[in-house]
Structure formats: structure tokens, C-alpha cells
Amino acid sequence: MxxxxxxxxxxxxxxxxxxxxxxxxxxxxxxxxxxxxxxxxxxxxxxxxxxxxxxxxxxxxxxxxxxxxxxxxxxxxxxxxxxxxxxxxxxxxxxxxxxxxxxxxxxxxxxxxxxxxxxxxxxxxxxxxxxxxxxxxxxxxxxxxxxxxxxxxxxxAKKTPPYEAASKKERETLALLFERFVGRNPRVRDKKKVALAFKRVIERARVTDDEAQALLAAFSE
Known part of the structure; x- marks a missing residue:
């Protein structure tokens, strides 16, 4: 300009x-x-x-x-x-x-x-x-x-790059992988409650595409 x-x-x-x-x-x-x-x-x-x-x-x-x-x-x-x-x-x-x-x-x-x-x-x-x-x-x-x-x-002034949110499929896959991860952890007692809490955090935090990819890599076998 x-x-x-x-x-x-x-x-x-x-x-x-x-x-x-x-x-x-x-x-x-x-x-x-x-x-x-x-x-x-x-x-x-x-x-x-x-x-x-x-x-x-x-x-x-x-x-x-x-x-x-x-x-x-x-x-x-x-x-x-x-x-x-x-x-x-x-x-x-x-x-x-x-x-x-x-x-x-x-x-x-x-x-x-x-x-x-x-x-x-x-x-x-x-x-x-x-x-x-x-x-x-x-x-x-x-x-x-x-x-x-x-x-x-x-x-x-330089503006913040456009926010690229994780897709619905990425968020659902992330929640599923975390649920499986929790299911294999014997130290977690109320597995369903913990998995639901994680899912809510993911939705509320407005996770970016890059962040979702990093978490997917961490939870993938």
C-alpha cells in the first residue's frame, strides 16, 4: 500500500x-x-x-x-x-x-x-x-x-498470518486417538471422563492445523 x-x-x-x-x-x-x-x-x-x-x-x-x-x-x-x-x-x-x-x-x-x-x-x-x-x-x-x-x-503494520483451524476430521481423529491412548493407560481410572475432557479442550482451544498434525503424530502408533 x-x-x-x-x-x-x-x-x-x-x-x-x-x-x-x-x-x-x-x-x-x-x-x-x-x-x-x-x-x-x-x-x-x-x-x-x-x-x-x-x-x-x-x-x-x-x-x-x-x-x-x-x-x-x-x-x-x-x-x-x-x-x-x-x-x-x-x-x-x-x-x-x-x-x-x-x-x-x-x-x-x-x-x-x-x-x-x-x-x-x-x-x-x-x-x-x-x-x-x-x-x-x-x-x-x-x-x-x-x-x-x-x-x-x-x-x-504486519498483521498476524491468517488463522488456519484444524478440520473437523482432524479434531475427531485426534479425539479418537487420545481415547485409545487413555484406554491403554492403566493409571487413568475414569477413562471416559478424561477422553471427553480432552475432546472439549480441543474444541475450545481452536487448535490450528499445524498443532493438530503435531498431536496426531504424537498419539499415532
């Missing part, structure tokens, strides 16, 4: 540096700045650390439209979805839902508003989707760089 991070009117150079560092953590290098309200100097470099090269190569634009002109999908972000017009809620998703709504072959722009007021209603209207991070407590809005990190994690 080709991702560009767009910071609209960022106010504090520390946050720009920290956002760039978060980008580097997740392999994203295309930073775009729209009318920044701060100079990018020593503090930016200090907080960017090894991501300073991202800052140096960042593209500057006067408007959000210009910054996202070459992007296929523009995703705005907000910490307070209720600020915006009801019609915009239709395209408002949580960050955990975002990945499933995007085409991995497209250029995606992730747009973040400034620390004081976020994105304006007009700016969110330029977005195809609006994503938000559900938070708890009195402080509902995240720090800019923290929000960048959370969204990039959900979008770009």
Missing part, C-alpha cells in the same frame, strides 16, 4: 519531527506539509532522530487539494466525529476498520489537521473517508504525532 502522510497547518515542530519518526517506524516516507505554521528547525530534527531525511524531502503545498491531487483515496482524521455534519458520518470509520475499506494498490493520503483545531469541515469534505481513533476519558483528542503512529500501525 502506497501511503502519504499529509499534515495540514502543523503548529509545533516537535510534533512534525515525532510524526516523521512514526512514519519511519512503519516504512512510510512520503510526508506532505500544507501551509505549516511553524519553522522546521533544531527541535524538529531532534525529535525526528533518524527520520530527519523524511523532513528534508517533505513536499510543501499551499492547499490540501494540491497536496492530494495525485492520490486515489484521501482519508481525513478526527478525534471528535460529532463536530462534523451528519451526512459525513456515513463515511466515518474507526481506524481499525480503515484497512478493510482501502485498495492496497492505490495511493492513499492520510490527512491530519493541526493541533489546535484539527481539520475544518471544508477540509473533511475533500476527503473520501474520515477515520477516528476511539478514546476514553475526558481527553478525547490525541496528540498529533500519537495519532499518526496509531493510524499507521493499523494501516501498515
Amino acid at each position: 502506497r501511503v502519504s502522510v499529509v499534515l495540514v497547518r502543523p503548529m509545533h515542530e516537535i510534533n512534525v519531527g515525532s510524526a516523521a519518526r512514526a512514519m519511519l517506524n512503519f516504512g512510510v516516507r512520503d510526508l506532505r506539509l500544507v501551509a505549516p505554521e511553524t519553522e522546521l528547525g533544531f527541535q524538529t530534527k531532534m525529535f525526528a532522530k533518524h527520520a530527519w531525511s523524511i523532513i528534508k524531502k517533505a513536499k510543501h503545498f499551499k492547499t490540501l487539494a494540491a497536496a492530494t491531487k495525485d492520490c486515489d483515496v484521501v482519508v481525513g482524521t478526527t478525534g471528535v466525529p460529532r463536530r462534523f455534519h451528519r451526512s459525513q458520518f456515513k463515511n466515518c470509520v474507526t481506524v481499525s476498520e480503515l484497512r478493510g475499506r482501502l485498495d492496497a494498490n492505490k495511493r492513499i493520503a492520510l490527512v491530519f489537521g493541526n493541533e489546535g483545531s484539527g481539520l475544518s469541515e471544508g477540509e473533511t469534505e475533500q476527503c473520501n473517508l474520515v477515520a477516528h481513533v476511539p478514546t476514553k476519558g475526558k481527553q478525547r483528542v490525541m496528540n498529533l504525532s500519537h495519532a499518526v503512529a496509531v493510524v499507521l500501525y493499523e494501516l501498515c
Whole structure:
């Protein structure tokens, strides 16, 4: 997935540096700045650390439209979805839902508003989707760089490989082999109860195909 991070009117150079560092953590290098309200100097470099090269190569634009002109999908972000017009809620998703709504072959722009007021209603209207991070407590809005990190994690981090469950036949065979194993063990008194307990554990544990194969090999004669 080709991702560009767009910071609209960022106010504090520390946050720009920290956002760039978060980008580097997740392999994203295309930073775009729209009318920044701060100079990018020593503090930016200090907080960017090894991501300073991202800052140096960042593209500057006067408007959000210009910054996202070459992007296929523009995703705005907000910490307070209720600020915006009801019609915009239709395209408002949580960050955990975002990945499933995007085409991995497209250029995606992730747009973040400034620390004081976020994105304006007009700016969110330029977005195809609006994503938000559900938070708890009195402080509902995240720090800019923290929000960048959370969204990039959900979008770009390596996901757990698909879970491949053992088949019904494998589970039944495993239960049968264990029952035979127990039947040959003179130390087990209530063999039926133990066999049933094992069968229930196998069902409840959501045994994977690899795990089932290993257990089948262990119990096979």
C-alpha cells in the first residue's frame, strides 16, 4: 500500500519531527506539509532522530487539494466525529476498520489537521473517508504525532498470518486417538471422563492445523 502522510497547518515542530519518526517506524516516507505554521528547525530534527531525511524531502503545498491531487483515496482524521455534519458520518470509520475499506494498490493520503483545531469541515469534505481513533476519558483528542503512529500501525503494520483451524476430521481423529491412548493407560481410572475432557479442550482451544498434525503424530502408533 502506497501511503502519504499529509499534515495540514502543523503548529509545533516537535510534533512534525515525532510524526516523521512514526512514519519511519512503519516504512512510510512520503510526508506532505500544507501551509505549516511553524519553522522546521533544531527541535524538529531532534525529535525526528533518524527520520530527519523524511523532513528534508517533505513536499510543501499551499492547499490540501494540491497536496492530494495525485492520490486515489484521501482519508481525513478526527478525534471528535460529532463536530462534523451528519451526512459525513456515513463515511466515518474507526481506524481499525480503515484497512478493510482501502485498495492496497492505490495511493492513499492520510490527512491530519493541526493541533489546535484539527481539520475544518471544508477540509473533511475533500476527503473520501474520515477515520477516528476511539478514546476514553475526558481527553478525547490525541496528540498529533500519537495519532499518526496509531493510524499507521493499523494501516501498515504486519498483521498476524491468517488463522488456519484444524478440520473437523482432524479434531475427531485426534479425539479418537487420545481415547485409545487413555484406554491403554492403566493409571487413568475414569477413562471416559478424561477422553471427553480432552475432546472439549480441543474444541475450545481452536487448535490450528499445524498443532493438530503435531498431536496426531504424537498419539499415532
